[in-house]
Amino acid sequence: MTTTASARERAATTAPARKRAGARWREARPGLLLVLPAFALFVLFRFGPAIAGGVLSFTDYTIGGETEWTGLANFDRLVHDDRFWDALRVTVIYSVLAVPGSIIVALGMAMLVRRTFRGVRLFRSIFFLPVVTSLVLAGVIFSWIFSEDGPWSSLLRAVGFEGGSWLADSVLVLPALVVVSIWTRFGYGMLIILARLQDIPRELEEAAHVDGAGSWQTFRHIILPQLKPALFFLGVLETTVAFQAFDTIWVMTGGGPARASRTLVIELYEQGFRNFDQDYAATIGVALFVMTLVVALIQRLIMGRDK
Amino acid sequence: MQLRKAVSAVAVATLTALLAACGGGGDSGDDKATVTMWIYPVVVDETQHRAYWSQTVDAFKAQNPNIDVKVEIFPWANRDEALTTAIAGNKGPDVVYLIPDQIPKYATAIEPMDSHLDAAAKSDYLDNVVKSVTMDNKLMGAPILTSALSLLCNKKVFAAVGQTAYPKTWDDVKAMAPAFKAKGYDMISYDGDLKTTLNVTFYPLLWQAGGDVFAADGKSVAFDQAPGVQALTFLKDMVDGGYINKGPITTTPPIEQSRLAQNKVACSWSVTPADLTKFWGKDNIQVLPPLTNAKQVTYGTVGSLVMLKGSKNKTAAAKWVNFATSAANVKTYDTASGFFSPIKSTGALYANDPVLAEAEKNTQYATVGPLQVKSRDVMGALAPEIQAALLGQKSPEQALKDAAKAANAMLG
Structure with missing residues (x-):
């Protein structure tokens, strides 16, 4: 008896549910169709x-020639390739x-331009x-700025430091490239943070001030947690961008001096389009993808734990 | 509801159009053939370059009405990326302009020209030109031009320093350098940027020292032997002495921002007269034979029209290549571009131009460099080590030894 009743109840609840699902599908269909061209392009x-x-x-791929399946041979080469590990080391230091x-x-x-x-x-x-x-x-512009006779070198000399081109120095080249990276990227991050800052109720800060909190304490205990x-999000995005750094480094140093700024993507490009070793370049690309994914997942885990 | 239908119809139509576009077209089915050729700005003036090919295609079409020729002029930058991608996608051209540096890497995709070129045309090529486009006894392209790097010195700078003689040997360069430095000039320029090919920077010195990049059997490198060390030591002494500007060792500035363009360098072997005319003035360019040490040698290139194996119109493409590289067309093209002829019967092209006439004489000293599948890979291993030596991080011996170790591992 109980079984029959529950079957009836299920039937009674399933029919409207099906109707609702059908209605939802009809509602969603135009939207899905509109998304389809963009999705097709993406695929x-x-x-x-x-x-x-x-x-x-x-594979072992030759231009215009035969392609031979080689299994994990390229990955075996990768783990024994000093140039790969060297490029990875440079990429990690640059990203850090x-x-x-x-x-x-x-x-x-963002804090500066938050005020009206x-x-x-x-x-x-x-x-x-x-x-x-x-x-x-x-x-091109930063190459000139950091060059031997550029403004940065002149400024250093004027204040009593040793001048010289930072791009020609194996130790200073990465900090110079990081400065360029920060200059090209901070505006985007500023916009994201600014949008979040404007969502934080002013009352929270005012309450903190009333309770005697100073500016730093308000920032540390009220604003920063809200920005997490x-x-x-910026951490994941910027890590991906840093791991894929290419354009400015290629223009400014070409990976030099003496490989001091040869990142993974520059190594990939060199293998693919200078040495024409495109299967191996693809292997570096796969390794880069896996590493970026792992870093993103770790960041995601930390974010989840914090919630 | 009507709106939804309309939206759906638009979406479906868009997708259909997209898929249709991706599907590409098929053959026309008639007897006409189309030949596509990719070339680069060999003639710097784009209008003049397009006009040349337009006239040449018209002349060819008059003789071959069933063959259409499409000449596409691509920029020099990223040309290998575009070409490899096109070949991989089976969308490559029938004919493409390549230089010997590229030929070994594309060898598997190249249709040898031996059976496609006229016998008379083949026998009219200069011997060193034929050698420079031959791999495994197969002629890989039809040469259309040659070049040779001369030693170019700035007459204005020499006059400012009061130097009346021009350098002929490495020893002359070393002896003259302090006088130029004292007046604020660099003796020579050197681009150590990793993007610059060693063919125009270090290799001429290596060859002049009597060395070579590869051992005779091609199974190992030879640049780490005594001539290589001598060449790199010469260069390092020039840098350490302050006779070469250090900046371009790591980054090559745009030429208009370089000391070369600012008339602050006495001589260079890495540029052409055309590069310098705007900055030095043609009358101030002194064209000299390459420097001598153990040998007198320089780098030169041979530009060829190469047929690709993927061509679906090989007969038509061969007709076009034969026409485009005929002595008469080569003469017109090379004169327009400032290059030299690879063909014996054209003779010297620049009797009335004092600068180019001198430069043309230097083709006798030119070599195209190693025709080795791994030559670019080896360059990739060697260039950073040269940088390390010039920046004082390694001795020339150590730098070349480290480069040889990495390069030999690639050849192994």
């Missing part, structure tokens, strides 16, 4: 090539400096300008 030009690159890493650097500068600038005063919109636009500047152009989602 064709993003997902497809990525899969093809993955497949290529398991560039990611926090750009987030800290973005945070500072005459001309603040102009300042916000100016600070965002580097994001829309061509990276190649930025590379935005900061973690």
Whole structure:
């Protein structure tokens, strides 16, 4: 009896549920169809090539010649390749400096332009300008700035330090490139943080001030916790960008001096388009993808734990 | 509801159009053939370059009405990326302009020209030109031009220093350098930027020292032997002495921002007269034979029209290549571009141009460099080590030894 009753109840609840699902599908269909062209383009030009690159890493490919399946041979070569490990070391050092650097500068600038005063919109636009500047152009300009006779070297000499080109110094080249990276990226981060800052109720800060909290304490205990989602988002994004750094470094140093700024993507490019070793370049690409994914997952885990 | 239908119809139509576009077109099915050729700005003036090919195609079409020729002029930058991607996607051209530095890497995709070129045309090529486009006894392209790097010195700078003789040997360069430095000039320029090919920077010195990049059997490198060390030591002494500007060792500035363009450098072997005319003035360019040490030698290139294996119109493409590289067309093209002829019967091209006439004589000293599948890979291993030596991080011996170790591992 109980069984029959519950079956009836299920039937009674399932029929409207089906109707609702059908209605939802009809509602969603135009939207899905509108999304379809963009999705098709994404599959064709993003997902497809990525899969093809993955497949290529398991082959021995010659231009215009035969492609032979070689299994894990390219990955075996990768783990025994000193140049790969050297490029990975450079990429990690660069990322460790560039990611926090750009987030800290973005945070500072967002706090500065958060206030409303005459001309603040102009300042916000100016600070965002580097994001829309061509990276190649930025590379050319900063090459001059950090050159032997450039303004940075002249400034150092004027204040009593040793001048010289930072791009010709194996130790200073990465900090110089990190400065360029921060300059080109902070505007985007500033915008993300600013959007979040404007959502934080002013009452919270006012209450903290009433309770005797200073500016630093308010920032540390009220504002910063509210910014965590935005900061973690930027962390993932900036890490991905830093791992894929290429344009400005290629223009400014070509990976030099003496491989001191040869990142993984520069190594990939050299293997693929200078040495024409495209299957091996694809293998480096797969390794880069896996590493970026792992870093993103770790960041995601930390974010989840914090929640 | 009507709006939804309309939206759905637009979406479906868009997708259909997209898929149709991606599907590409098929053959026309008639007897006509189309030949596509990719070339680069060999003639710097784009209008003049396009006009040349337009006239040449018209002349060819008059003789071959069933063959259409499409000449596409691409920028020099990223040309290998575009070409490899096109070949991989089976969308490559029928004919493409390549230099010997590229030929070994594309060898598997190249249709040898031996059976496609006229016998008379083949026998009219200069011997060193034929050698420079031959791999495994197969002629890999039809040469259309040659070049040779001369030693170019700035007459204005020499006059300012009061130096009346020009350098002929490495010893001359070393002896003259302090006088130029004292007046604020660099003796020579050197681009150590990792993006610059060693063919125009270090290799001429290596060859002049009597060395070579690869051992005779091609199974190992030879640049780490005594001539290589001598060449790198010469260069390092020039840097350490302050006779070469250090900046371009790591980053090559745009030429207009370089000391070369600012008339602050006495001589260079890495540029052409055309690069300098705007900055030095043609009358101030002194064209000299390459420097001598153990040997007198320089780098030169041979530009060829190469047929790709993927061509679906090989007969038509061969007709076009034969026409485009005929002596008459080569003469017109090379004169327009400032290059030299690879063909014996054209003779010297620049009797009335004092600068180019001198430069043309230096083709006798030119070599195209190693025709080795791994030559670019080896360059990638050697260039950073040269940088390390010039920046004082390693001795020339150690730098070349480290580079040889990495390079031999690639050849192994």
